[in-house]
Amino acid sequence: MAAPVDLHVLEESLARVDTLSQEIEQSLEDLSEYSRRAQQSLSPLSNQNSRSGQYKANVDLVLEAIGELDKYAKTLEGLKTKIEAGPAEVGLSEYAKSLNNVRWVHDELMQSDYRNFYRLIDYAQQLQTHGSQKVKQYLNVSVEKCFPPLDSQRYMDGLTLIPLPSHEDVASLRSILDTFKVINEEDLAHTTVSSALTAYLNAALAFPAQFVLGSGEGSAKLKAYTAFTKNLQEATGEAVGLIFAGHPAQQEHYGSLVNDTIQNELTRVSKSVTSTTSQTKMAPNTDSYALFDSIESAKILGSTNSDLAGNVQEAAEKLKEMFRQVDEKTRSASIPTESSVSGATVNMISIMRKLIGYPTAMNQGMESQPPRFWMPSPAPQWASNTSESLVSVLVPFSLYLSDLIECSIFNLQAAGRAAGFTRSSQLGILSLVNLATIEHSISTFNSNQTSISVLVGPHGSVLMQRLHKRALNMFLTDWNKLAGHLMDVTTSSKTTKLSSKDREAVKEKFRLFNSEFEVLLERQKRYNITDSVLRQKLFQEISKLISPLYNRFYEKHRGGDFTKNIDKYIKYDKTQFEAALSSLK
Structure with a gap:
């Protein structure tokens, strides 16, 4: 039979168990709170690890972008050297290639994720614009070689033709225009050429137009200007035909530009002609030459x-x-x-x-x-x-x-x-x-x-x-009279002595010739003929007339057949006589 239970002890034990249960329950609640707090504490650390991975991925993307942009920047920097050098130094073909590469970089940037990198894009755009301006300047130089500034007065005579551009200059300009096509700047090229050609025509017409209008009498300036204007039209039109050979549309465009510019000026000339002729009819005292000039100009214009x-x-x-x-x-x-x-x-x-x-x-x-x-x-x-x-x-x-x-x-x-x-x-x-x-x-x-x-x-x-x-x-009237003194009227032969009458006649001839010859020499010198050609011609005519006669007369009588005092009558030997005549040269 079981031993009897101690109720007091049992009651006391149960009380302790209940207290322990409450402590355990409290401890569990504490552990739960601690667990919640721990979880809250550990949660940020987990998020931080996740963000760290994202940051790393972003850094890698940034580094990759920097690498790409650096390549673009280095490409542009390499192209900048050629662009700044200009087409004359780099070569037209290479320059066009470099300019196209700049445009390619710019377009790539604009179509990529880097389109917000404005500084690099602006740099590419500036380089592209600078290159286009360089080619434009090169084009202007080439156009000026084909159409150099005219000294208009040189061609106002109506005879001197305005020269055409050389084959070399035409080929150079054509090559530059083809380059504009390669770099997709044909509109800029045509605008540049049109502007340069118009400026050339206006400059060529400007000075002579001022020179002609209101010109003085007898100048024939209106006629000259009309002829010059037609000359300019024909020469420039022919030059355009050479430059744009094989390009009918361009030939027509620039040919029309030339014709329109010239025709405007010819219309103004035509009005001036009409005005001049009207004034002449209304006012008879109007300058005669202005009327003649207007007729010449009208004829050139096709009247x-x-x-x-x-x-x-x-x-x-x-x-x-x-x-x-x-x-x-x-x-x-x-x-x-x-x-x-x-x-x-x-x-x-x-x-x-x-x-x-x-x-x-x-x-x-x-x-x-x-x-x-x-x-x-x-x-x-x-x-x-x-x-x-x-x-x-x-x-x-x-x-x-x-x-x-x-x-x-x-x-x-x-x-x-x-x-x-x-x-x-x-x-x-x-x-x-x-x-x-x-x-x-x-x-x-x-x-x-x-x-x-x-x-x-x-x-x-x-x-x-x-x-x-x-x-x-x-x-020559007086010189012919002088020559008459040298005509020998004696009839004696070399072996026959002169008669007394003949001797006196020879003396008189020498005396008259010497005195009149000196008078004519002095008179001829006093004329002071400044025209050297005329002076020489007159000397030759005198010499041709007198010298043969004097030399013959001198040779016949220099032996003294008419006198013993030869020096008294023969003043000039042949050398002295020629020297005296030569003083008239």
Whole structure:
């Protein structure tokens, strides 16, 4: 039988168990709290490890981007050296390649994830712009070689052609234009060429336009400017054709640019022509040369003869007045000395200088009138000395230029007589000096006109020769008289002594020859002929006339067949005589 339970002890044990249970429960609650706090403490550490991995990945991406950007930057830096050097130094093909590489880098950056890296993109853009400007400058230089600045006055004579660009310059410009196509800058190229070509044309037209408008009398500037403008149009158009050969669209574009620019100027010239002719009709005292100039210009612009009929008739009336004024001035000319160039001659030369600039106005104006319509009635004496056959074959312009010359010379001779020049030799030297001045002046009117025959025609040259011959014969009158003293009238042979009468005749011949020869020498020197060509010619004519006669006369009588006192009568031996003549050179 079981032992009896101690209730007191049992109760006490149960109480302890209950307390222990409460402590355990409390401990578990504490552990739970500690666990929660520990978890809260450990959670940030876990997140930190996760972020650290992300940071590492980002750093790797950044380093990769920096590497890529560095490659772009180094590429641009390498290209910068060539871009700054310019196409002339690097070479056109290599320069175009470098410029395209810059554009490629720029486009790559813009299409990549690096498009927000503005500094590098801006740098690429600046380098690209700088390179394009370098090529543009190179293009401008090449265009200027093909169309260099013109010295417009050099081509205002209507004869000198504006030169075309060389084959080398054309090829160089064409190559540069092809480069613009390679770098996709064709619009910039065409804009540059158009601007340069327009500037070239405007500059070429600017100075002569100011030079022409409001020009003075007798300048033929309007005609010259019109001819220059047409010359410029043709030369520039031909140059454009050479440069853009094989490119019809470009030929048409630049050809139109040239034609439009020139046509605007020609329209302005045409208005000036119309204005001039209108003023002439309304005001008869208007400058005659302005009318002639407008006729020449209108002809260049394409006016027909029927269009010009009214102006030509007016021109004929102007010419009539001018020629009659020349006639009057030469008849009343003041003649200071025998060897002086008359002011009337200078005036006549001035008129001729001006008239030769208007061949259309002159010929058409004169063709509309009968021959020598300008002369008063009855015709002056000098006109009757010119054969009608000569008048009929001369073209109008040549006839009237010849008339001016002949009129001047005959009138000067009349004025010389009125001034007291009684000897024919005086009138001869006056005529020769003025004829030489006229011929020299005409030969220098234009560098391409080296002879008077160019202006007055072959028959006019015959006229000039006739006037020269007549004047020379007048000049030699006194020398011919001197030569008469050397004509031997003795009839004795070498073996027969001279009669007393013959001896006296020889003495008289030597005496007269010596005195008159010295007078003529001094007179010839006093003429003071400044024209060296004329002076030499006169010396040759005198020498040709006198020297053979004197030498023959001297050789025949130097032995003393007419006197014992030879030195008294023979003043010059042959050497001394030639020396005396040579003093006239």
